[in-house]
Amino acid sequence: xxxxxxxxxxxxxxxxxxxxxxxxxxxxxxxxxxxxxxxxxxxxxxxxxxxxxxxxxxxxxxxxxxxxxxxxxxxxxxxxxxxxxxxxxxxxxxxxxxxxxxxxxxxxxxxxxxxxxxxxxxxxxxxxxxxxxxxxxxxxxxxxxxxxxxxxxxxxxxxxxxxxxxxxxxxxxxxxxxxxxxxxxxxxxxxxxxxxxxxxxxxxxxxxxxxxxxxxxxxxxxxxxxxxxxxxxxxxxxxxxxxxxxxxxxxxxxxxxxxxxxxxxxxxxxxxxxxxxxxxxxxxxxxxxxxxxxxxxxxxxxxxxxxxxxxxxxxxxxxxxxxxxxxxxxxxxxxxxx
Amino acid sequence: xxxxxxxxxxxxxxxxxxxxxxxxxxxxxxxxxxxxxxxxxxxxxxxxxxxxxxxxxxxxxxxxxxxxxxxxxxxxxxxxxxxxxxxxxxxxxxxxxxxxxxxxxxxxxxxxxxxxxxxxxxxxxxxxxxxxxxxxxxxxxxxxxxxxxxxxxxxxxxxxxxxxxxxxxxxxxxxxxxxxxxxxxxxxxxxxxxxxxxxxxxxxxxxxxxxxxxxxxxxxxxxxxxxxxxxxxxxxxxxxxxxxxxxxxxxxxxxxxxxxxxxxxxxxxxxxxxxxxxxxxxxxxxxxxxxxxxxxxxxxx
Numbered sequence: 001x002x003x004x005x006x007x008x009x010x011x012x013x014x015x016x017x018x019x020x021x022x023x024x025x026x027x028x029x030x031x032x033x034x035x036x037x038x039x040x041x042x043x044x045x046x047x048x049x050x051x052x053x054x055x056x057x058x059x060x061x062x063x064x065x066x067x068x069x070x071x072x073x074x075x076x077x078x079x080x081x082x083x084x085x086x087x088x089x090x091x092x093x094x095x096x097x098x099x100x101x102x103x104x105x106x107x108x109x110x111x112x113x114x115x116x117x118x119x120x121x122x123x124x125x126x127x128x129x130x131x132x133x134x135x136x137x138x139x140x141x142x143x144x145x146x147x148x149x150x151x152x153x154x155x156x157x158x159x160x161x162x163x164x165x166x167x168x169x170x171x172x173x174x175x176x177x178x179x180x181x182x183x184x185x186x187x188x189x190x191x192x193x194x195x196x197x198x199x200x201x202x203x204x205x206x207x208x209x210x211x212x213x214x215x216x217x218x219x220x221x222x223x224x225x226x227x228x229x230x231x232x233x234x235x236x237x238x239x240x241x242x243x244x245x246x247x248x249x250x251x252x253x254x255x256x257x258x259x260x261x262x263x264x265x266x267x268x269x270x271x272x273x274x275x276x277x278x279x280x281x282x283x284x285x286x287x288x289x290x291x292x293x294x295x296x297x298x299x300x301x302x303x304x305x306x307x308x309x310x311x312x313x314x315x316x317x318x319x320x321x322x323x324x325x326x327x328x329x330x331x332x333x334x335x336x337x338x
Numbered sequence: 339x340x341x342x343x344x345x346x347x348x349x350x351x352x353x354x355x356x357x358x359x360x361x362x363x364x365x366x367x368x369x370x371x372x373x374x375x376x377x378x379x380x381x382x383x384x385x386x387x388x389x390x391x392x393x394x395x396x397x398x399x400x401x402x403x404x405x406x407x408x409x410x411x412x413x414x415x416x417x418x419x420x421x422x423x424x425x426x427x428x429x430x431x432x433x434x435x436x437x438x439x440x441x442x443x444x445x446x447x448x449x450x451x452x453x454x455x456x457x458x459x460x461x462x463x464x465x466x467x468x469x470x471x472x473x474x475x476x477x478x479x480x481x482x483x484x485x486x487x488x489x490x491x492x493x494x495x496x497x498x499x500x501x502x503x504x505x506x507x508x509x510x511x512x513x514x515x516x517x518x519x520x521x522x523x524x525x526x527x528x529x530x531x532x533x534x535x536x537x538x539x540x541x542x543x544x545x546x547x548x549x550x551x552x553x554x555x556x557x558x559x560x561x562x563x564x565x566x567x568x569x570x571x572x573x574x575x576x577x578x579x580x581x582x583x584x585x586x587x588x589x590x591x592x593x594x595x596x597x598x599x600x601x602x603x604x605x606x607x608x609x610x611x612x613x614x615x616x617x618x619x620x621x622x623x624x625x626x627x628x629x630x631x632x633x634x635x636x637x638x639x
Contacts, residue, residue: 056591141461233588
């Protein structure tokens with residue numbers, strides 16, 4: 001197997017950064033997330049490839065929180081689009097865990113399939129290569145196995161890294177993977193390696209039948225109880241590797257401006273507010289329910305897989321300790337009175 | 339703390355039995371670990387057994403009152419010093435009536451941050467120290483300022499040294515250095531609005547940041563829009579922040595939000611004097627910057 005020796009890691013990242021933006025998991029000051037290798041400051045920042053994961057998912061690399069769509073120039077009553085902003089520059093996500101790779105796979109389904117293509121997303125994603133980092137030691141909050149993720153061989157990765165102690169086994173999975181491998185031809189070594197054994201999951205989550213059961217639970221009283229502590233901030237949706245909702249808005253200064261899109265959250269009242277002032281999800285509980293139904297039922301119905309990836313981020317950061325695993329359990333246990 | 343839990347449960351049970359309340363707001367442990375402790379609404383005498391006061395009961399439950407401001411329930415509520423200041427703020431802002439509340443005060447020994455514990459347990463990043471939450475180390479008011487019944491013994495404030503030391507440090511910087519400091523910290527904001535949602539002083543029914551016609555503050559995740567958000571939010575907190583520190587505690591990207599609040603607390607103190615936000619409840623009283631008079635001696639209006 002090809003191996004990337006750990007002492008050649010920064011050489012490899014430098015090499016890859018010559019032709020692409022390379023997003024790596026990093027502790028950057030007080031921030032924990034994926035940042036570009038070019039922004040890495042020796043002595044201050046810390047590469048987090050060995051850690052279980054980082055708090056901000058890599059979705060920013062293919063679906064930035066804010067991105068411009070087109071520029072506007074108006075003259076009198078005439079309005080012209082003077083610029084479009086599709087970004088086709090090469091980018092590499094280096095070291096994503098299986099859960100986060102699934103997040104991008106889910107966004108691919110939403111943005112690229114069923115007869116609809118999001119051109120901004122498509123442009124970025126076409127130029128994007130995913131180098132995943134196989135996970136042999138699931139953490140206490142991990143449940144990706146229940147969310148159809150193979151954490152050692154994540155589907156959708158172009159290359160998979162396998163931590164073998166002093167190096168990373170380098171498993172090529174696609175043509176894009178071949179292309180980045182070629183860039184590192186004189187850095188990768190051919191070696192005999194023994195892949196580690198995967199440790200058991202600490203948490204047991206049973207998702208089977210949940211999507212089907214939820215069909216009959218839209219008006220179930222359990223939502224009142226589950227939603228009670230929720231304060232409707234958008235933290236869970238913004239740290240989530242698969243939440244992809246956005247809003248489109250415009251900024252104008254006199255006759256110049258641009259249209260942009262920016263992440264939005266179903267947790268916000270204004271997200272579902274209609275132009276006439278009505279709001280089908282005006283109540284906190286309704287927004288809370290929407291998030292979990294979308295994760296566990298609607299997406300599964302439309303695309304055949306849940307929108308949750310089992311990364312466990314939302315349950316770590318939630319200010320009021322809302323926990324999707326406890327919600328899955330509660331749905332499993334709930335009685336439905338016909 | 340087990341003693342205090344027991345006493346709160348007894349009081350809540352008594353209030354339900356005497357039909358003096360419809361709900362009781364406190365904390366409960368929701369998951370298998372103690373750090374899974376968060377806000378809780380007991381709706382009947384049977385629910386009372388779930389109430390706990392443990393070292394993670396840090397959530398400011400006065401914020402939960404906002405969910406009930408438009409309904410009629412008679413509410414029992416357990417509060418620490420900081421939470422009780424939140425109640426005073428809501429009373430001053432006429433968000434809830436005093437006679438709807440039965441307040442059980444708990445002199446607070448200082449608590450731990452369940453989010454720090456959850457992060458440590460989750461194992462994503464380096465372990466953090468799990469001593470008293472920093473907001474508790476800065477506490478100037480561990481004892482409830484308003485209550486009907488007190489549980490436990492009075493505590494002494496834990497805050498040591500110059501309360502505004504960090505503010506003064508920033509004030510010493512040049513304008514450019516200070517701008518750089520805030521640019522660096524605020525550019526990492528992800529605009530999740532958790533700081534607003536957990537803030538008891540943020541009791542506006544329609545928040546300026548949710549207004550669409552006109553849209554006062556841009557939604558781009560850019561340094562300038564982020565700064566606008568934080569400057570407007572915090573300026574709005576001048577004379578209103580009760581220093582519970584929840585905004586900074588819950589921030590997922592570690593923005594030092596209390597620095598902004600402390601600066602405003604310091605300046606409002608210097609400009610107007612008087613008791614700080616939520617420190618005492620006098621019926622009809624208003625915090626600074628919330629009274630409009632046509633004969634205001636200043637001519638800027």
